[in-house]
Structure formats: C-alpha cells, structure tokens
Amino acid sequence: MHIGLTGGIASGKSTVASWWKARGALLVDTDALARELTQAGGEALPAIVQRFGSSVLHPELGLDRAQLRQLVLSHEGARRDLEAILHPLIQARAAAQAAPAQADGRPIVFDVPLLVESRAWRCQVDRVLLIDCDEAVQLQRGSARPGWTVAQVQAIMAAQASRAQRRAAADATLDNSRLSLEQLHQSLQAVAVHWGIRQWPVEESRP
Ligand SMILES: CC(C)(COP(=O)(O)OP(=O)(O)OC[C@H]1O[C@@H](n2cnc3c(N)ncnc32)[C@H](O)[C@@H]1O)[C@@H](O)C(=O)NCCC(=O)NCCS
Numbered sequence: 001m002h003i004g005l006t007g008g009i010a011s012g013k014s015t016v017a018s019w020w021k022a023r024g025a026l027l028v029d030t031d032a033l034a035r036e037l038t039q040a041g042g043e044a045l046p047a048i049v050q051r052f053g054s055s056v057l058h059p060e061l062g063l064d065r066a067q068l069r070q071l072v073l074s075h076e077g078a079r080r081d082l083e084a085i086l087h088p089l090i091q092a093r094a095a096a097q098a099a100p101a102q103a104d105g106r107p108i109v110f111d112v113p114l115l116v117e118s119r120a121w122r123c124q125v126d127r128v129l130l131i132d133c134d135e136a137v138q139l140q141r142g143s144a145r146p147g148w149t150v151a152q153v154q155a156i157m158a159a160q161a162s163r164a165q166r167r168a169a170a171d172a173t174l175d176n177s178r179l180s181l182e183q184l185h186q187s188l189q190a191v192a193v194h195w196g197i198r199q200w201p202v203e204e205s206r207p
C-alpha cells in the first residue's frame, strides 16, 4: 500500500510520519529529498543556477535557502520553475527509496507537502491521508519553531492549496487542530485498521 501523507505547513505531517515509521512503514520524506538535491554538490544545483543565477548559491551550504524562499514566494513563475526542476528529481529518488518495500509488501508512506498541488503525485499513491489543521493553529505552531516568523508561515500558506482543495483530494482526513498526541495516534490507528494496513516489524537500519 502506498500512502500519500499531506497537509499544509506545520499541520503535523512529520508527527504523523513518525507514527507510521514506528509502526513499521517505510517513510519517504520529500522535503528531505528536496534538501538533499540542493545541498552542496547536489544534483539539482546546476539547473537551479542556470535558471536563477549563481547569486542563489551559498558558499558552504549549496543553496541560499532563505534567499530562494523569498524569491519563489513572491514570484509564482519562479516557484513553478523551481518546482519543475525539483519535482521530477524528487519523484525519481522517492521511487528508488520505496523500491525495497515494494518488493516485500511493507506499507510505504510518502510525506508530500505539495501532493494536492502537484498532479504527478496523485497517481503514485493508493490512498491520500490529509492532516488538516485550523490556519490559526498552523500559524501558531509554525511560528513557534526556531527561525520562523508568523509572516513567513503566512507567505507559505498563501502559496499552498486551500484546506478545501486538500479535503476534496483526500481519502481520509484527520483534523489535528485540537487533538492531543494520544488522540492523534488513536485516530491514526483507526485509519490503519480501516485501510487494512497491518503492523510490520521495525528494522533499525531503515531510513
Ligand atoms: C524554497 C526552498 C529552497 C526554501 O527552503 P527552506 O529551507 O527555507 O524551507 P523548507 O524546504 O524547509 O520548506 C518549508 C516548508 O515550505 C513548504 N514548501 C516548500 N516548497 C514549497 C513550494 N514550492 N510551494 C509551497 N510550499 C512549499 C513545505 O510545506 C515545506 O515543509 C525549499 O522549500 C524548496 O526547495 N522548495 C521547492 C521544493 C519543493 O517543492 N518541496 C516540497 C516537496 S513536495
């Protein structure tokens, strides 16, 4: 079973992903893949430099992420161009990471913030699990993280699909605005049972 896990910024995707991982699923984190592709020497950097110029590079880190984030959040065309460079590469790496679990039938959870926005993802997964969240809670949780302001979280939310668009695409929706972590885990257990996903042995060495 291929599960697409999605939700807006700071909705609780990583928290939910950890639950699936502890339950033995193989986790594919597309944000992590995007970072890998754009680190120093990363596969996506030449195409990014060709499109945006070498001023978006950071001498040690690969990409100057804060600068590029500001650029793509204020210019939709630039955002689309960055996504057009990164998303096919992210998809190829995601498929490679998923391959071992595909062979043994282990459930695979793809954590994809932009699953609803990016059509290519919809046909790669059997079920879409949406972590829904009130916007006020997203803002509060997102801006509580080190280095993030309310304005930055708001800018990302404006660039992402609406709650209604996400709900329309989801097979199951959990509203994580007011659930305790225990209640969230109980809701996840109910979804897993409903979808017939059994627990798998956890392998220490898996990512
Ligand atoms: C613009 C970049 C360099 C900014 O990096 P930065 O370290 O500041 O942010 P980070 O990568 O941690 O992203 C934070 C959150 O922003 C959101 N986000 C990322 N990219 C986008 C986008 N193109 N549109 C809307 N939201 C986005 C996601 O919810 C993500 O969790 C980076 O986000 C990026 O490379 N984005 C394009 C890759 C992408 O589409 N990633 C999503 C995987 S589906």
Ligand SMILES: Nc1ncnc2c1ncn2[C@@H]1O[C@H](COP(=O)(O)OP(=O)(O)OP(=O)(O)O)[C@@H](O)[C@H]1O
Residues within 6 Å of the ligand: 007, 008, 009, 010, 011, 012, 013, 014, 015, 016, 031, 113, 141, 142, 176, 178, 179, 180, 181, 184
């Ligand atoms: N049910 C909950 N109760 C309290 N805090 C929560 C709950 N769910 C998530 N959080 C907290 O909210 C913050 C955001 O959660 P998380 O990092 O899982 O979101 P995310 O969707 O993965 O974020 P991003 O979009 O930035 O990747 C974290 O600090 C997390 O611990």
